[in-house]
Amino acid sequence: MHKIYYFLMVIMLGCISCEWQFMSENDGTIAVDRYDRIQSLYLTTGDFSALQQMNTAYPMQTRTLIEDVLRIGKVNDQQINTKFLRFYQDTTLQTLIAEAEQQYANMDDINQELTDAFKYLRENIIGLEAPEVYAQIGSLDQSVIVGNNTIGICLDKYLGTDYPLYQKPEYGYTKHQLSMMNRHYIVPDCVGFYLLSLYPMPTDKMMTQQDSDIHIGKIQWVVNKAMGKRVFENKYIQKVQRYMLQNKNVSLDMLLRNNNYMDFQ
Numbered sequence: 447m448h449k450i451y452y453f454l455m456v457i458m459l460g461c462i463s464c465e466w467q468f469m470s471e472n473d474g475t476i477a478v479d480r481y482d483r484i485q486s487l488y489l490t491t492g493d494f495s496a497l498q499q500m501n502t503a504y505p506m507q508t509r510t511l512i513e514d515v516l517r518i519g520k521v522n523d524q525q526i527n528t529k530f531l532r533f534y535q536d537t538t539l540q541t542l543i544a545e546a547e548q549q550y551a552n553m554d555d556i557n558q559e560l561t562d563a564f565k566y567l568r569e570n571i572i573g574l575e576a577p578e579v580y581a582q583i584g585s586l587d588q589s590v591i592v593g594n595n596t597i598g599i600c601l602d603k604y605l606g607t608d609y610p611l612y613q614k615p616e617y618g619y620t621k622h623q624l625s626m627m628n629r630h631y632i633v634p635d636c637v638g639f640y641l642l643s644l645y646p647m648p649t650d651k652m653m654t655q656q657d658s659d660i661h662i663g664k665i666q667w668v669v670n671k672a673m674g675k676r677v678f679e680n681k682y683i684q685k686v687q688r689y690m691l692q693n694k695n696v697s698l699d700m701l702l703r704n705n706n707y708m709d710f711q
Contacts, residue, residue, distance in 0.1 A: 474568070476560040478553050479580035481507045482601055486543050486583065489534040497527060507580055510591060510598060515584045538611065539585060545609075546583050546601040549629070553581070559633040563672040567637070570671075570698045577640055586617065589627075590635045592643045597636050604632050634677040638669045645702040657707045660685065664710075668698055685710045 481504050488496035500508045509521045518533055519526050534540065564576045577597045584600040591598035605612070607624045619627070626635075647653060647661050663682025667690070670676050670683070689710050690696060696704075 474561060474565050474576065475557075476564055476576055476579055477557045478560070478599065479578065480553075481598075482546065482550070482581040482583050485511070486547050489531065489543060489583075490540070492531060504580075506594065506596070507582065507598065510593070511582055511584070515582070515588055515591060515598075515600070533585075539583075541611070542586070542602045542605070543583050545605055549605060550581065550601050556629070556632055559673070560636065562674070563633055563637050566672045566674075567641075567668075567698075571702075572699065574644070579636065590639045592639045597640055599632055599636065603627055604629055631677070634669050634673055637672050638665050641665050641668060641702065648705045651705075660707045660710050661705070664702055664704075668702065671698075682710075 481500075484496050484499050484504070487493050488500060512518060512521050512526060512530060516530075516533060518529050523529070534543070560579060564574075568574050568576060575595060577592075577595050579597045579599065581599045581601050583602050586602055587600075589600055589603040591600070604627060606628050607626075609627070611617075612619055612624055612627060642662075642665055645665070647658060653661075659682045663680065663686050666678035666680075667683045667686040670678060686701070690701065
């Protein structure tokens, strides 16, 4: 009898979970998937069940982390699990894991900002799909990974402008870089890199440095609009602002597709 009751409880919880996910997808809510917690469990305790969950529930995230972020081998290598675990036994990386899990125990504020920003983009760019977003812990190499309609946030790059580890000269971070390595830049970076993946720089013509700066300026101008505040500010964003004031009929999609950079001089 107890077994039957337990089985029914599992079925019921599974249905509730499915219903919640269905509602979440349809009401536009974005919640960061906490892949980092399972990753942290495996890398700090060696828990084999956590490794199994990484490989079965998060195969794409695990492949991206191992092959593209850490670049320590192929995910199907026979010794990759040992390499993966050993890689993170470094004292610095263990410190990063602990700090990231403490600072980001709660990400409700980030979930809300993501939801609001992508709601604005979906309302203003026809056909734009909201991505799936997850958190992970890298090795101070990259901040945001975009691909296959997903965004991976590397929490180790957002531990605070004054985080002591970032101040060490061997990392070589500039003051400008440090100013952006905090919680407030997670969502702007997610939105910016995602838009850049949808509206990349053209590859069919030579790009000057100014062309590249204007292209990024367009992305950052849209990010500011999506965030509802001036997160980024520079002369290229100002050029885009002047252009949009003079061309009020231009949609965001038209702006981002316009690679005639002379229009923004």
